[in-house]
Amino acid sequence: MKQKLVVIGNGMAPGRALEKLFEIAPDAYDVTIFNAEPRVNYDRIMLSPVLSGEKTFEDIVIHGDGWYVERGITLYKGHKIVEIDRAAKTVRSEPGEVASYDKLIIATGSMPFVLPVPGHDLAGVLTYRDLDDVHAMLLAARTGGRAVVIGGGLLGLEAAAGLKEQGMDVTVLHLMPTLMERQLDVAAGHLLQKAVEARGIRVITKANTKQLIGSDIRLGPSRVISVELEDGTQIPADLVVMAIGIRPSVALAKEAGIACKRGILVDADMRTSDPDIFALGECVEVDGQVFGLVAPLYEMAGVAASHLAGDAEPRFVPSATATKLKVTGINLFSAGDFADAKDRQEIVLRDAARGIYKRLVLKDDRLIGVVMYGETTDGAWFFDLLRKSTDIAPMRDTLIFGPSFAAGGPADPTAAVAALPDEAEICGCNGVCKGKITGAIDAFSLTSLDDVRARTKASASCGSCTGLVEQILKLKLGDRYNPTAVQPMCGCTHLGHDDVRRLIVAQELKSIPALMQALEWKTSCGCARCRPALNYYLLSTWPGEYQDDGQSRFINERVHANIQKDGTYSVVPRMWGGMTSAKELRAIADIVDKFAIPSVKVTGGQRIDLLGVRKEDLPAVWSDLNDAGMVSGAAYAKGLRTVKTCVGTDWCRFGTQDSTGLGIRIERFMWGSWTPAKVKMGVSGCPRNCAEATCKDVGVICVESGYDIHFAGAAGLDVKQTELLGHVDTEDEVIEVIAALVQLYREQGRYLERIYKWAKRVGIDSIRQHVLDDLERRRALHDRFVFSQKFAQIDPWAERAQGKDAHEFRPLADLTRAEAAE
Amino acid sequence: MTLMEKAWIDIGALDDIPRLGARVVKTPLGCLAVFRAENDEIFALDDRCPHKNGPLSQGIVHGRTVTCPLHNWVISLESGKAQGSDEGQVRTFGIRVDSGRILIDADALFARPD
Numbered sequence: 052m053k054q055k056l057v058v059i060g061n062g063m064a065p066g067r068a069l070e071k072l073f074e075i076a077p078d079a080y081d082v083t084i085f086n087a088e089p090r091v092n093y094d095r096i097m098l099s100p101v102l103s104g105e106k107t108f109e110d111i112v113i114h115g116d117g118w119y120v121e122r123g124i125t126l127y128k129g130h131k132i133v134e135i136d137r138a139a140k141t142v143r144s145e146p147g148e149v150a151s152y153d154k155l156i157i158a159t160g161s162m163p164f165v166l167p168v169p170g171h172d173l174a175g176v177l178t179y180r181d182l183d184d185v186h187a188m189l190l191a192a193r194t195g196g197r198a199v200v201i202g203g204g205l206l207g208l209e210a211a212a213g214l215k216e217q218g219m220d221v222t223v224l225h226l227m228p229t230l231m232e233r234q235l236d237v238a239a240g241h242l243l244q245k246a247v248e249a250r251g252i253r254v255i256t257k258a259n260t261k262q263l264i265g266s267d268i269r270l271g272p273s274r275v276i277s278v279e280l281e282d283g284t285q286i287p288a289d290l291v292v293m294a295i296g297i298r299p300s301v302a303l304a305k306e307a308g309i310a311c312k313r314g315i316l317v318d319a320d321m322r323t324s325d326p327d328i329f330a331l332g333e334c335v336e337v338d339g340q341v342f343g344l345v346a347p348l349y350e351m352a353g354v355a356a357s358h359l360a361g362d363a364e365p366r367f368v369p370s371a372t373a374t375k376l377k378v379t380g381i382n383l384f385s386a387g388d389f390a391d392a393k394d395r396q397e398i399v400l401r402d403a404a405r406g407i408y409k410r411l412v413l414k415d416d417r418l419i420g421v422v423m424y425g426e427t428t429d430g431a432w433f434f435d436l437l438r439k440s441t442d443i444a445p446m447r448d449t450l451i452f453g454p455s456f457a458a459g460g461p462a463d464p465t466a467a468v469a470a471l472p473d474e475a476e477i478c479g480c481n482g483v484c485k486g487k488i489t490g491a492i493d494a495f496s497l498t499s500l501d502d503v504r505a506r507t508k509a510s511a512s513c514g515s516c517t518g519l520v521e522q523i524l525k526l527k528l529g530d531r532y533n534p535t536a537v538q539p540m541c542g543c544t545h546l547g548h549d550d551v552r553r554l555i556v557a558q559e560l561k562s563i564p565a566l567m568q569a570l571e572w573k574t575s576c577g578c579a580r581c582r583p584a585l586n587y588y589l590l591s592t593w594p595g596e597y598q599d600d601g602q603s604r605f606i607n608e609r610v611h612a613n614i615q616k617d618g619t620y621s622v623v624p625r626m627w628g629g630m631t632s633a634k635e636l637r638a639i640a641d642i643v644d645k646f647a648i649p650s651v652k653v654t655g656g657q658r659i660d661l662l663g664v665r666k667e668d669l670p671a672v673w674s675d676l677n678d679a680g681m682v683s684g685a686a687y688a689k690g691l692r693t694v695k696t697c698v699g700t701d702w703c704r705f706g707t708q709d710s711t712g713l714g715i716r717i718e719r720f721m722w723g724s725w726t727p728a729k730v731k732m733g734v735s736g737c738p739r740n741c742a743e744a745t746c747k748d749v750g751v752i753c754v755e756s757g758y759d760i761h762f763a764g765a766a767g768l769d770v771k772q773t774e775l776l777g778h779v780d781t782e783d784e785v786i787e788v789i790a791a792l793v794q795l796y797r798e799q800g801r802y803l804e805r806i807y808k809w810a811k812r813v814g815i816d817s818i819r820q821h822v823l824d825d826l827e828r829r830r831a832l833h834d835r836f837v838f839s840q841k842f843a844q845i846d847p848w849a850e851r852a853q854g855k856d857a858h859e860f861r862p863l864a865d866l867t868r869a870e871a872a873e
Numbered sequence: 874m875t876l877m878e879k880a881w882i883d884i885g886a887l888d889d890i891p892r893l894g895a896r897v898v899k900t901p902l903g904c905l906a907v908f909r910a911e912n913d914e915i916f917a918l919d920d921r922c923p924h925k926n927g928p929l930s931q932g933i934v935h936g937r938t939v940t941c942p943l944h945n946w947v948i949s950l951e952s953g954k955a956q957g958s959d960e961g962q963v964r965t966f967g968i969r970v971d972s973g974r975i976l977i978d979a980d981a982l983f984a985r986p987d
Binding site (some may be wrong): 109114115116117118120121195496504506507508574575576577579580582583601602603605606607610614616618858862863864865866867 | 877882884885889890891892893894896897898899900901904911923924925926927928931932933934935936940942943944945947955957958959960961964975982
């Protein structure tokens with residue numbers, strides 16, 4: 052009979068504890084988790100990269116839903132536990148679920164501390180604790196405006212940097228004279244302040260908040276509008292984020308009569324005053340200490356799991372922890388105790404020009420504190436010396452220069468990592484030590500950073516240990532590891548994209564199986580990364596000869612519609628240059644009614660998007676659109692998407708040329724072409740640029756004297772203004788130059804590489820030379836494009852409406868009636 | 874069904890599924906994805922990725938795996954398990970080919986998952 056284990060809270064500490072428990076005693080418990088947050092376990096320390104936009108929530112999930120299912124764990128999301136009945140051994144959640152337990156883990160975490168000043172409860176005042184806070188901040192940041200972050204510690208600075216990345220005007224208020232004073236000494240605190248200010252973030256230290264001022268309630272619900280300091284200074288604010296600390300959440304435990312002080316009191320075996328109840332994470336107190344960093348929480352998790360599995364041996368002993376700031380471009384490391392005292396000595400290295408500061412604090416020939424700023428490579432080595440209390444007397448003279456110097460040999464970049472013992476932690480986010488990485492490299496013959504990430508998760512989260520992981524690779528593989536070497540297309544080959552393209556031409560490879568044979572592919576039929584790329588390379592290299600391989604296309608290009616999150620599709624008919632008509636609109640309206648299409652939306656590219664079409668209905672929807680004269684808008688394609696236009700001389704009093712006509716002409720000429728990644732264009736009738744042509748892959752700005760052709764803009768993940776390719780006088784020249792440009796991109800671009808990235812890689816001047824200045828080359832490129840279009844301009848919708856690939860749109864069998872027959 | 878041996882249901886011909894492709898079979902308990910690998914091996918899985926329920930039948934098939942079209946999880950066609958460092962598993966079903974016809978294990982098909 053399995054025992055019942057109930058876990059209150061689903062943060063990183065209980066997540067790690069369960070991971071360990073299932074590792075050592077997979078069949079010991081039936082596990083039920085109650086999570087007050089409505090989601091799975093995620094990496095809370097990675098919220099800052101989510102805020103700054105460098106990562107998404109999906110990136111930081113630790114255990115997906117499947118993880119719980121696989122282990123038979125019942126996970127209640129959005130269930131806050133409101134009562135523990137220790138006599139009956141049950142817990143009850145707010146929605147009324149009651150669960151009984153043999154063993155209970157309390158992991159209620161902590162609550163952000165809120166300054167009890169007037170106005171702290173105004174709208175627009177947030178804390179920084181969970182994903183909901185991040186979403187609230189992102190929402191506030193969307194409209195720009197001014198943010199004030201109260202608290203210049205780790206969390207406050209990460210929040211400030213994230214909000215700045217999101218386009219807000221940010222001020223940090225810090226009560227103490229220097230930033231992060233608990234982790235940094237005064238010198239490093241000043242360096243940090245300079246670096247933060249260099250990012251355009253205002254820092255006010257010794258700032259004592261007096262009150263938050265709200266808007267006039269006669270103008271609607273009051274929102275925060277400014278922060279007032281004790282000295283009377285007022286700082287305007289549309290958003291205030293309090294990040295001044297946390298306190299353990301103990302209310303639930305206290306009510307149940309479990310002994311608590313600042314946190315829930317536990318012994319070194321993580322048991323509370325009730326022997327059947329464990330507590331771990333930020334909610335506990337051990338020897339008068341509470342904890343906020345991940346490393347000790349993970350240690351607690353390991354101890355609790357061992358005891359639950361029946362091993363009474365392991366004890367939790369708080370040890371020194373190291374801190375890193377997760378703000379891109381700021382390198383900072385600190386560990387241990389670095390306060391000045393009589394019996395301590397220090398070794399300091401400063402390199403002002405390079406912004407480097409290192410300080411080691413010694414006591415009795417032992418390292419007890421480390422602060423590093425600007426250059427933190429040796430952090431792990433110092434931290435190891437500190438934790439082990441190594442006698443550093445023999446290497447004291449050169450200690451500050453790190454392990455490479457201490458070893459006496461020449462400065463070998465891998466020496467620092469070579470000097471680390473196997474149990475030294477490399478990746479703090481995922482708790483991966485050096486031995487696990489070297490072991491995986493040996494066991495699975497790993498050769499690249501991606502391999503290591505896939506196998507061990509080391510450096511796969513915040514990435515701040517990427518350098519260390521690379522050095523381990525270098526150490527293990529020697530010259531066989533060359534990070535600057537050509538990146539292979541994927542794990543199926545050692546060849547890079549450019550090599551493959553070159554060999555396709557040189558060896559006249561004309562099918563995927565032939566290519567895989569000739570180029571010695573390592574897998575039988577490639578993977579989802581290489582096959583679509585190869586299909587494109589063959590298609591663009593051998594127009595008219597190569598037979599397109601549908602099974603090597605991403606689903607959207609295989610069925611010519613865009614898959615949505617629920618498995619339905621969206622359909623976008625082409626509207627040349629963004630023009631439409633009463634007839635087309637009427638037909639679209641009829642189709643929406645006929646097929647009960649749930650959403651109709653206008654896109655950013657001047658098209659109409661029909662969302663939520665069932666896959667089986669696609670051919671019939673297309674047939675009706677075809678009947679009204681509309682063809683595929685290719686909104687799914689790595690190909691020409693849209694040419695956005697303004698109304699130009701047709702209507703506009705400022706228009707200098709017929710921008711609408713030119714846009715339509717370009718779109719009719721270029722539709723259907725396949726390209727390495729999507730291509731969006733725009734044509735504006737005057738420099739006022741209403742078609743927003745200067746953030747497109749290719750844009751034309753009409754002027755009195757002719758046409759300025761732009762390219763290599765971006766307005767997505769990256770935002771980038773276009774580069775000016777050059778000026779031409781006539782529409783015909785515009786067409787020829789754009790065709791040449793797109794053809795060069797088709798021939799040189801790597802699959803999924805947008806035009807702006809291709810241009811950055813090969814150089815603007817080289818492109819201009821080929822497609823504008825050298826008339827002969829320009830003509831040849833144009834002609835090759837025109838030739839390939841002969842095979843590309845066939846409406847895929849019409850083909851499928853007439854029955855092509857019918858198997859794509861029909862189920863193989865329908866057994867929904869079979870059950871009734873039984 | 875009164876047969877003592879396993880009951881198999883004929884769901885179509887092998888050639889109805891393209892190589893390195895998949896087709897959907899509708900059942901009262903949701904959709905199945907039936908895959909045909911390069912060497913004509915056949916696999917049947919629930920058509921729901923363990924990550925976000927993406928339709929695996931719409932993914933790219935390679936070797937004995939499929940890549941989910943929504944977020945690129947790679948799922949083993951044999952075990953239904955997520956590959957690499959992702960964790961999760963999708964249900965698999967008994968399936969075989971006999972004289973060019975695809976037969977699926979009826980008992981498993983209509984059994985409620987535990």
